[in-house]
Amino acid sequence: MKFEVEVISKETIKPCSSTPESLQQYQLSFLDQVASPVFMPIIYFYEADSKLSNSQKSNHLKKSLSQVLPIFYPLAGRLAGNLHVDCNDAGAPFFEAEANCNLSQVITNPIPKLMNKFLPYKLDDLQNLGVAVQVTTFQCGGLAVGLVMSHKIADALSFFFFANTWATLARDKSAAADLPRPRFDSAAIFPPRNISGYKESTGIVNEDDLAVKIFTFPGEKISHLREMYSDPSQPRPTRVEALSAFIWSRFVSALDTRSDPNMIHIVLHAINLRTRVDPPLSENHFGNISRIAIAVPTADDGGYELLQKVREAIKAVDGDFVARLRDGDKHLNYIKELMTHNSKGQLLPFNFTSLCRFPLYEANFGWGKPVWVGSAGLTFQNLVTFMDTASGDGIDAWIILKKENMEKFEADLELQKFLA
Numbered sequence: 001m002k003f004e005v006e007v008i009s010k011e012t013i014k015p016c017s018s019t020p021e022s023l024q025q026y027q028l029s030f031l032d033q034v035a036s037p038v039f040m041p042i043i044y045f046y047e048a049d050s051k052l053s054n055s056q057k058s059n060h061l062k063k064s065l066s067q068v069l070p071i072f073y074p075l076a077g078r079l080a081g082n083l084h085v086d087c088n089d090a091g092a093p094f095f096e097a098e099a100n101c102n103l104s105q106v107i108t109n110p111i112p113k114l115m116n117k118f119l120p121y122k123l124d125d126l127q128n129l130g131v132a133v134q135v136t137t138f139q140c141g142g143l144a145v146g147l148v149m150s151h152k153i154a155d156a157l158s159f160f161f162f163a164n165t166w167a168t169l170a171r172d173k174s175a176a177a178d179l180p181r182p183r184f185d186s187a188a189i190f191p192p193r194n195i196s197g198y199k200e201s202t203g204i205v206n207e208d209d210l211a212v213k214i215f216t217f218p219g220e221k222i223s224h225l226r227e228m229y230s231d232p233s234q235p236r237p238t239r240v241e242a243l244s245a246f247i248w249s250r251f252v253s254a255l256d257t258r259s260d261p262n263m264i265h266i267v268l269h270a271i272n273l274r275t276r277v278d279p280p281l282s283e284n285h286f287g288n289i290s291r292i293a294i295a296v297p298t299a300d301d302g303g304y305e306l307l308q309k310v311r312e313a314i315k316a317v318d319g320d321f322v323a324r325l326r327d328g329d330k331h332l333n334y335i336k337e338l339m340t341h342n343s344k345g346q347l348l349p350f351n352f353t354s355l356c357r358f359p360l361y362e363a364n365f366g367w368g369k370p371v372w373v374g375s376a377g378l379t380f381q382n383l384v385t386f387m388d389t390a391s392g393d394g395i396d397a398w399i400i401l402k403k404e405n406m407e408k409f410e411a412d413l414e415l416q417k418f419l420a
Helices: 054-068 103-107 112-118 156-171 173-178 219-228 239-255 303-315 319-327 329-343 403-410
Strands: 005-013 025-027 039-046 078-080 084-086 092-099 131-137 143-150 210-217 264-272 290-295 347-354 372-374 383-388 395-402
Touching (some): 039 156, 143 156, 239 347, 395 403
Parallel strands (some): 264 347
Antiparallel strands (some): 039 372, 078 084, 210 395, 383 395
């Protein structure tokens, strides 16, 4: 269903207290520097609540946002190039909007690209912002809270750390003293470097060339895939391992990439590094403290072979890998080499990121948990984002491909057998 969203007001929410002078320049880390200059989006959808009007809810969100920004003070600042954030308390843009439809019409068989209407900015229109919000009301009284955060400042774990801290503070102001505090020392762990010659925007594609679809895999179908790729001598595949292997194998089959012997396939999985640093870091460490594990399958590999190579690649993200990252130069040269292959059309990357088991449905701002949590149409091709279904037993795979490749992929008969 098509619908319209009209922005009716815009303002900037300033932190309720000033950032100390000693903290007014937040240094980006090496991993922040090489992060893509885009917003990360999440949209929380809430049913109507008779206790509070949507106007009251919006005012409540503004007030609590001003209270949480001093805790996450870099997000209220402005990026200064690719070096640091000016923590000048400039604040967070806050949009209010109205949709000419009911909530149920949006979240029943959702259309990913239409989700972008619930966001305050285009995802590649980063400007120099840290975070921004759009609150959209529906005709039925439901509400959407669209949150975007700069990927130059944070990874997914830090995103949800902020979102759920904000929700907790909104729900119970007295909880402020007991809330875990973020640690902003990633630049000391991964010192910034001269990254001249590296294009942060590599991989960003014109969204008009892309198709985005949600493929829902029920729990019982995922269990079948886990059995299909099992080996008695190996640990049973996880849900994400099995689904990644299956989706990639169907993509390669649908596109018949075996016809080009010079094509290099790489499969990338986003990995949280906090537990892989020595000594390990807490989840409260804020910033881009994640990187990608890269497997290099052949076009003739099936799902089982890919799964083994992905496991090996993830296992290789160990203390030695982190030490090379901290040095920076070797890793930078490696990704520059991949960029060169990509620019020559010799590389076919396929990216996976998983938000499964992330606390997506914990964002209760005082009127209950969301009935559905969605992403949006991102600006990268060959990207799969896994999210738990609202019931928790299945997985929604948000898949972004070039339009002509999506037509071939979704027509794959083997793929269709495993969908809801």
